[in-house]
Amino acid sequence: MAKKILIIDDDPNIVTYLEDIFQDNGYATCKATDGADAMDVVRSERPDLITLDLEMPKEWGPRFYRALTQDEEFSHIPVIVISGLAGNKYAIPKAVASFTKPFDRDELLKVVKETIG
Amino acid sequence: MFKKILFATSGSPCCDAAARVAFDMAVRYNAELFVFHVLGVPSRGFSHVVVDVRTGEKVELDADYIAWVQEELKNTYERQLRSGARCTIEAVVGLPHREILRKARQEDVDIIVMGASTTGCEGDSEAYPKHFAGSTLQQVAKASKAPVLVVNRPAASFWGGFSTIVFGADFSRASEYAFQFALKTARELGAKLYVFHAVDIESQHGLISQQEIDDRMLEARDRIRRKYLLQAKGYKDVSADVWEGIPYVEIVKYARERQADLIVMAHHSRVTSDGALGRTLEQVLLRASCPVVSVNRPDKVVDND
Incomplete structure (x- = not known):
């Protein structure tokens, strides 16, 4: 069964781009357009990995990450930060990796493969 | 809680993180935001010239220059201004800490938002590792009746509320x-x-x-x-x-x-x-x-x- 990646980003172009990259490489995807809705998607979809934007209209990425890590059932899910903000690698110190937009798709895929196979 | 917020900015990238928090607070808590910039006088006495924040050069001070600085601030915070914050932008001349405190008193603000320091922000950040808070922050924090919220590292500005x-x-x-x-x-x-x-x-x-x-x-x-x-x-x-x-x-x-x-x-x-x-x-x-x-x-x- 294909590993599932949850894409959390408010930019529909980025979501589509990431969906294409991941689906072309054999992963299943699901999405949330804001941190506020993302926990519901985590509960319903049970992803194996999450890509997380930082700045979103209602709830920012670090706030979602805090909620995720405070839920024992989902706190183990690896997170990759993908954001346009400078200094984003310090936003979530326990993230598997941080990428600044525009990012290298091969680098991203390499990290995803290393993390969930 | 936060009805009036004074965002004191040098307009430089050092204040970008503080700007992110100030504008987010204004929208999130429906506050009135005063974006406030002080064109520093380079000596203790009266002067007709100020030091331009970006170029570091001395500039003849007149109404046109002040209007231009205000316009530049609007350009700098163009994206944040689109967030829908109730916001006014003002540039004045004087000693930064004195003018910031004066404005805070005048508007009876609930909180002042600032960056920690402008020194070492641009170009020479390796030479100035920023282990000290800037003098303006020191003076404002010492005398302000309102709490002073400081955002130094970009990572400190990614929370949203x-x-x-x-x-x-x-x-x-x-x-x-x-x-x-x-x-x-x-x-x-x-x-x-x-x-x-x-x-x-x-x-x-x-x-x-x-x-x-x-x-x-x-x-x-x-x-x-x-x-x-x-x-x-x-x-x-x-x-x-x-x-x-x-x-x-x-x-x-x-x-x-x-x-x-x-x-x-x-x-x-x-x-x-x-x-x-x-x-x-x-x-x-x-x-x-x-x-x-x-x-x-x-x-x-x-x-x-």
Whole structure:
């Protein structure tokens, strides 16, 4: 069964781009357009990995990450930060990796493969 | 809670993180935001020239230049201005800290938002590793009646609102005001409040026995209970912790572990002759991964509304 990646980003172009990259490489995807809705998607979809934007209209990425890590059932899910903000690698110190937009798709895929196979 | 916010900015990239927080607070808490820039006079006396923030060159001061600076500020914060914040932009001439304090008094703002320092921000950041808060912040934090919220690192600006607050307790008089601010903020925003104290084992000469550390930690816990937790009666989402170590390191670590989005501290624990920021607060606000509020006076903290 294909590993599932949850894409959390408010930019529909980025979501589509990431969906294409991941689906072309054999992963299943699901999405949330804001941190506020993302926990519901985590509960319903049970992803194996999450890509997380930082700045979103209602709830920012670090706030979602805090909620995720405070839920024992989902706190183990690896997170990759993908954001346009400078200094984003310090936003979530326990993230598997941080990428600044525009990012290298091969680098991203390499990290995803290393993390969930 | 935050009805009027004064965002004091140099207009340089050093203030970008503070801008992100200031505009987000204005939208999130429906506050009136004053974006305020001071064109510094380069000497103590009157002058017809100012130093341009971007070029570092001396510029003849006239109404056109001030209008141009205001226009530049609008361009700088163009994206944030589209967020829908109720905002006015103003540029004035003078000594920065004096004008910021004057504006804060004039508008009776609830909080001042600033970056930590402009020095070393552009180009030469390696030469100036920013281990010190800037003089404008020092002066504003010392004299301001309103709490001063400082955002130094970009990572401190990625939270979007306050729902987990760490109060760094030091048992001083100013710390009482800081606690009242932290508690009031937690109550109004429904946030978790962690009261934290770090027993200082850094300034001891030689090795300190574990029994002494344990005794000091027990004493600190008791003081926290009597001084702060009793005040918080009726508010359930409050808890306390005491760790030992170098205070500023422990506070930053504790806030990181709790994934705090706001740290509140007193301006200083001891009255110093120059009224400078306490060393612990200075280092916390430079290093924290969330905004840090310095509280020095009771005026805007004690409930009067």
